[in-house]
Amino acid sequence: MAQQLYWEDVGVGSEVTPLVKIPTTRMLVQFAGASGDFNPLHYDDVFAKNQGPGRTIVHGALKAAWLGQMLNEWVGEEGFLKRYGCQYRSQDMPRRMRTQTEPEQEGETCTCKGVVTKKYIEDGEHRLDCDIWVENSSGQKTTPGTASVVLPSRG
Amino acid sequence: MNQDSVITNEMRAAIGVESEPSIREVEKGAIRRFADAIGDPNPLYHDEEHAAKSKYGAIICPPSFFGWVVRSARPTRTFQSPFTRGYNGGNEYEFFKPIKAGDVLTTTSKIVDMYERQGGPQTGRMLFTVMETTFKNQDGEIVAKSRGTGISYEGPRQVETPPMESGRLGA
Numbered sequence: 001m002a003q004q005l006y007w008e009d010v011g012v013g014s015e016v017t018p019l020v021k022i023p024t025t026r027m028l029v030q031f032a033g034a035s036g037d038f039n040p041l042h043y044d045d046v047f048a049k050n051q052g053p054g055r056t057i058v059h060g061a062l063k064a065a066w067l068g069q070m071l072n073e074w075v076g077e078e079g080f081l082k083r084y085g086c087q088y089r090s091q092d093m094p095r096r097m098r099t100q101t102e103p104e105q106e107g108e109t110c111t112c113k114g115v116v117t118k119k120y121i122e123d124g125e126h127r128l129d130c131d132i133w134v135e136n137s138s139g140q141k142t143t144p145g146t147a148s149v150v151l152p153s154r155g
Numbered sequence: 156m157n158q159d160s161v162i163t164n165e166m167r168a169a170i171g172v173e174s175e176p177s178i179r180e181v182e183k184g185a186i187r188r189f190a191d192a193i194g195d196p197n198p199l200y201h202d203e204e205h206a207a208k209s210k211y212g213a214i215i216c217p218p219s220f221f222g223w224v225v226r227s228a229r230p231t232r233t234f235q236s237p238f239t240r241g242y243n244g245g246n247e248y249e250f251f252k253p254i255k256a257g258d259v260l261t262t263t264s265k266i267v268d269m270y271e272r273q274g275g276p277q278t279g280r281m282l283f284t285v286m287e288t289t290f291k292n293q294d295g296e297i298v299a300k301s302r303g304t305g306i307s308y309e310g311p312r313q314v315e316t317p318p319m320e321s322g323r324l325g326a
Contacts, residue, residue: 031192034189065217065219066193069195072218081250083248083249085248086246087245087304088244088245
């Protein structure tokens with residue numbers, strides 16, 4: 001486990017430790033099953049073609065889940081994620097599978113990122129506000145959002 | 156009101172109407188499968204021994220877990236959605252207390268807002284439906300709230316497509 005982060009360790013402009021994910025068609029099926037989001041846009045190419053996106057797209061909720069993972073890994077077990085949200089502005093395409101378990105080497109990589117925008121104490125809590133987002137391989141922010149977290153203080 | 160509005164009086168009347176509560180147990184197997192699906196190795200979701208020694212004392216949920224898995228509450232649809240195509244526009248989660256495996260959550264949902272917008276030629280008219288869900292634990296405490304924006308849209312007019320069974324809304 002990474003070392004616990006403290007409120008004193010970060011300031012406005014500090015980066016949230018990024019999290020890299022390679023979305024695959026296999027992953028989308030697994031997420032559909034685990035989350036209960038069975039919209040065929042995420043696993044049926046013909047449906048996705050008829051419905052607009054052209055081909056299957058990554059679940060918005062999966063990208064939100066990755067942002068949650070990034071934030072919780074960053075604040076650590078002694079931190080607390082109070083609030084976060086994001087908008088699914090642009091679609092992300094999964095990589096197709098090359099073998100049963102390995103994706104194609106070429107294709108999209110999603111990187112979750114964030115930056116601290118505000119550092120303050122409220123209700124006795126040491127809080128930070130952040131801008132967060134998922135960006136695609138071209139560096140486009142497909143999924144922008146915000147978050148508020150509480151960190152432990154060295155006192 | 157705009158004469159061309161797709162938001163009917165019937166739809167407006169559905170705003171603010173609370174759903175019937177749904178009651179679900181937070182299952183540790185479901186937490187593990189969800190964490191696996193995200194690719195999140197956090198031992199608080201996977202390792203009971205580690206979780207027992209943590210400040211939580213038990214396996215907890217990943218932050219977006221309950222948005223989909225635990226929730227079956229949905230506002231009763233009293234209207235026909237005007238468009239058949241849809242996707243999730245965004246999600247927001249607010250956490251008040253940790254949600255642990257074995258907790259029994261009571262969830263209720265309501266539509267809190269509806270608005271429309273003119274999209275591009277591929278999208279046509281768009282309807283945004285904002286839904287709020289409240290999660291209470293077995294002690295009656297509000298542990299979390301979520302907000303989801305479902306977007307349904309007209310699509311390009313010239314193409315015929317089979318209708319979706321239901322325009323799905325965000326969590």
